[in-house]
Amino acid sequence: MTRVVGTNARRADGDDKVRGAAVYGMDHGQTGTLQARLLRSPVPAGRIRRLDTTRAAAMPGVHAIITAADVPDTTSGWILKDQPMFAREDVRYIGEPIAAVAADSLEQAEAAVAAIELEIDPLDALTDMDAALTEGARLIHPAWESYPMLAPGPRSGNVAWESTLDRGDVDAAFAGAHLVVEDEFTTQRQHQSPIEPHAAVGRFEGGRYVVHTPAQFPFLVRDRLAEWLGVPASKVRVVVSTIGGGFGGKIDAMLEPFVCVLARKTGRAVRLVNTRREELQTAGPRENAKIRIRTAVSANGEILGQEADTLSDNGAYSGEIVACAAVPGLVFGGTYRVPAARYRTRVVYTNTAPTAAFRGVNGPYAMFALEQHIDHIAAELGIDRRELRLRNVVKAGEAIANGQVLDDAVFEEGFARVEEIAPWATETAPADGRKVLRGKGIGAVTWLTNPGPGGATVKINEDGTAGVICAGAEIGTGAVAAGLRQIVAEELGLTADDVIILAADTDAGTYDGGAQGSRTLFSLGNAAVQASAQVREQLLDVAATMLEASAADLELADGHIQVAGSPGAKVALAAVAQTALYTAGPISATGRHITPPVQFDSGCLAGALFTGFATPTYHVHSAEVEVCPDTGKVTVLRYVVAQDVGRAINPQQVEGQIHGGVLQGVGYALYEDLRVIDGATVDHSLENYRLPTVFEAPPIDIALLDNPWPDGPYGAKGAGEPSIIPVAAVIASAVSDAIGKPIRNLPITPFDVLAALREESESPAKGTTR
Numbered sequence: 001m002t003r004v005v006g007t008n009a010r011r012a013d014g015d016d017k018v019r020g021a022a023v024y025g026m027d028h029g030q031t032g033t034l035q036a037r038l039l040r041s042p043v044p045a046g047r048i049r050r051l052d053t054t055r056a057a058a059m060p061g062v063h064a065i066i067t068a069a070d071v072p073d074t075t076s077g078w079i080l081k082d083q084p085m086f087a088r089e090d091v092r093y094i095g096e097p098i099a100a101v102a103a104d105s106l107e108q109a110e111a112a113v114a115a116i117e118l119e120i121d122p123l124d125a126l127t128d129m130d131a132a133l134t135e136g137a138r139l140i141h142p143a144w145e146s147y148p149m150l151a152p153g154p155r156s157g158n159v160a161w162e163s164t165l166d167r168g169d170v171d172a173a174f175a176g177a178h179l180v181v182e183d184e185f186t187t188q189r190q191h192q193s194p195i196e197p198h199a200a201v202g203r204f205e206g207g208r209y210v211v212h213t214p215a216q217f218p219f220l221v222r223d224r225l226a227e228w229l230g231v232p233a234s235k236v237r238v239v240v241s242t243i244g245g246g247f248g249g250k251i252d253a254m255l256e257p258f259v260c261v262l263a264r265k266t267g268r269a270v271r272l273v274n275t276r277r278e279e280l281q282t283a284g285p286r287e288n289a290k291i292r293i294r295t296a297v298s299a300n301g302e303i304l305g306q307e308a309d310t311l312s313d314n315g316a317y318s319g320e321i322v323a324c325a326a327v328p329g330l331v332f333g334g335t336y337r338v339p340a341a342r343y344r345t346r347v348v349y350t351n352t353a354p355t356a357a358f359r360g361v362n363g364p365y366a367m368f369a370l371e372q373h374i375d376h377i378a379a380e381l382g383i384d385r386r387e388l389r390l391r392n393v394v395k396a397g398e399a400i401a402n403g404q405v406l407d408d409a410v411f412e413e414g415f416a417r418v419e420e421i422a423p424w425a426t427e428t429a430p431a432d433g434r435k436v437l438r439g440k441g442i443g444a445v446t447w448l449t450n451p452g453p454g455g456a457t458v459k460i461n462e463d464g465t466a467g468v469i470c471a472g473a474e475i476g477t478g479a480v481a482a483g484l485r486q487i488v489a490e491e492l493g494l495t496a497d498d499v500i501i502l503a504a505d506t507d508a509g510t511y512d513g514g515a516q517g518s519r520t521l522f523s524l525g526n527a528a529v530q531a532s533a534q535v536r537e538q539l540l541d542v543a544a545t546m547l548e549a550s551a552a553d554l555e556l557a558d559g560h561i562q563v564a565g566s567p568g569a570k571v572a573l574a575a576v577a578q579t580a581l582y583t584a585g586p587i588s589a590t591g592r593h594i595t596p597p598v599q600f601d602s603g604c605l606a607g608a609l610f611t612g613f614a615t616p617t618y619h620v621h622s623a624e625v626e627v628c629p630d631t632g633k634v635t636v637l638r639y640v641v642a643q644d645v646g647r648a649i650n651p652q653q654v655e656g657q658i659h660g661g662v663l664q665g666v667g668y669a670l671y672e673d674l675r676v677i678d679g680a681t682v683d684h685s686l687e688n689y690r691l692p693t694v695f696e697a698p699p700i701d702i703a704l705l706d707n708p709w710p711d712g713p714y715g716a717k718g719a720g721e722p723s724i725i726p727v728a729a730v731i732a733s734a735v736s737d738a739i740g741k742p743i744r745n746l747p748i749t750p751f752d753v754l755a756a757l758r759e760e761s762e763s764p765a766k767g768t769t770r
Helices: 014-019 106-115 129-133 170-175 218-229 256-266 276-282 327-332 363-381 385-392 411-421 479-492 520-547 573-583 651-671 727-739 750-758
Strands: 034-040 046-052 062-067 097-103 117-122 159-167 179-187 199-205 208-213 236-240 270-273 289-297 303-315 341-349 437-447 454-460 466-469 499-501 554-557 560-563 566-572 588-593 617-627 634-646 700-706
Touching: 034 106, 034 256, 034 276, 046 097, 062 106, 062 256, 097 106, 097 256, 129 303, 129 341, 159 327, 170 289, 170 303, 179 363, 199 256, 208 218, 208 256, 218 236, 218 256, 256 270, 289 363, 303 327, 327 341, 327 363, 327 437, 363 385, 363 437, 363 727, 385 411, 385 437, 411 437, 411 617, 411 634, 411 700, 437 727, 454 479, 454 520, 454 573, 466 479, 479 499, 479 520, 479 651, 520 554, 520 560, 520 566, 520 573, 520 588, 560 573, 566 573, 617 727, 634 651, 634 727, 651 700, 651 727, 727 750
Parallel strands: 034 270, 208 236, 303 341, 466 499, 634 700
Antiparallel strands: 034 097, 046 117, 062 097, 159 341, 179 289, 199 208, 199 270, 289 303, 437 617, 454 466, 454 588, 554 560, 560 566, 617 634
């Protein structure tokens, strides 16, 4: 029985956020701060012929202008280091930084940017993946072979990265199949759209660069700055401010290097904040993708073999898409049994703004394609769609396509819990007799808890409270502000309010792998449990002397240490901490965590940085929709989630994450489309980039599947990321069910629905019966 873990303890930062007192990254300021703006490329591809800042530098209020000439001639990146800080000779996308200005006011900085003289000789732009892959196409990065890499991987020309999974005799599976079904799908770009845009305030003091920024992964930002600035990582300090949303978009560095260089040149603090237009046009959205998938099945629907070819749009430079290039293959072959698989993903350079991480990197579009494809197979075989999934879904102890055995898979329980909430066979119809179409969709996916490393230091303050020092960013999930406090409180017999957590700072905290992939509470929670155990041992040693008892007979509870079974023999934690100062020394300890590597068939993967599902979680979603045949409008009537969370440290926070993920998925399915035409991002504000609102939020029923992970803190697994992944897949299935036509593209707009309804008949099925 736990006291604090498993409760809905309030988060530490809630009061300040509700009252408007929280200081977000874009609000951070200090006296004398200069304002910065960027000159960005107006063309998608070209060669800089002339760049003259003389006239702009003489303008009122301008303190400094920097260009590529002011920074080292180097490139940076997380995995593939292909990105310069400024365009030096070639420009590769609209919005690429070319110069930066620091001035007394924002207006003066903008005026100076407008006065910079820039001439570019345009080149033919390769703005879509097919054009970039055409034989003989111009190389977007002629020097691609010279770029440094964190890890080697297959590359060639305009293919920034390639990942393959090849296991089993695929050709034999197709040759012996009862039916072969093939499909092609396309998906769009989606922007993270946090309310707070990217922002950074930089200083140069004591010979070091100091940046205040709402960063999800402060150590990655530190390391990227060090690469661009040509200094050791120890010369850079990153301090994380309150984050106004990120969803993956604030993992990597973006504006931080410019304020650093400007701060050094001016001797003043410098602030740079993206406008909403810049945010939408340059700040790393989810990539658009094209998926071709083909499956061999038996007469009773058993999957015999499968192959898929995926193109992911990298944009002009590489970010997290390269790191996650293996994810589509893991999604295709990670939930339903696929005994023979051949998957390939190519990450393709184009002359468009770089794409980057967005919650569930590479997952939502892969699952959308797979689940529509499963529906197609079910239709060809005349098998109920839910039944076909149940026949093929992996069970505990079975291996997935990469050879990894999922010992704790709970899909059957997930399908059963969804069935309890929203029975599949129940027919619904509008009570008011309106002319509408209704349909249902269901799907399942395996996902992972990001295995990145983490560490945490726990100390006991002299008033008996606990302090936690770590570099884990509280991105809004409550992983740090609620869950981590609850774990430390549970370990030390305190309340959650007695645990104080320092804001993430790379100078103070142990290395941390960032707020990404549901890893924060899992990794830092494990580290905090380890550190707390050492702290507890130190406390008990001191208290044993004070109580004249054996340390083995003592226990921590309610802010005291007491002799077990003798509640009157106790001493306050504050007294123990104060006594320790002058007898044993201050009480503190540091814990660390790294997830053990996933066991898989190492011969089947190439170019994979994620080779399997670390600490796997299992998810079953269903949706019911209503489609208006006159307008094409889709309304999500009901949404159900059964999610394996290991054990919920704070159930209310977990459910909040699921609500948010589902609503983001509704946006991806029905509304959001970051349009890029001829290299230019058309959408420039939240008026024309359509996000779902409260009016489109469906009723969401949630079943948390209790499936404790033996190596998780109190059994917890990662919980924040995956709820977005199945949403577009099951909504599309439901719409397809409602209108009787397949859905092959996202988002599902009213125009597309009406066009499908007006088709004379279904396109010829691509299923082939042998």
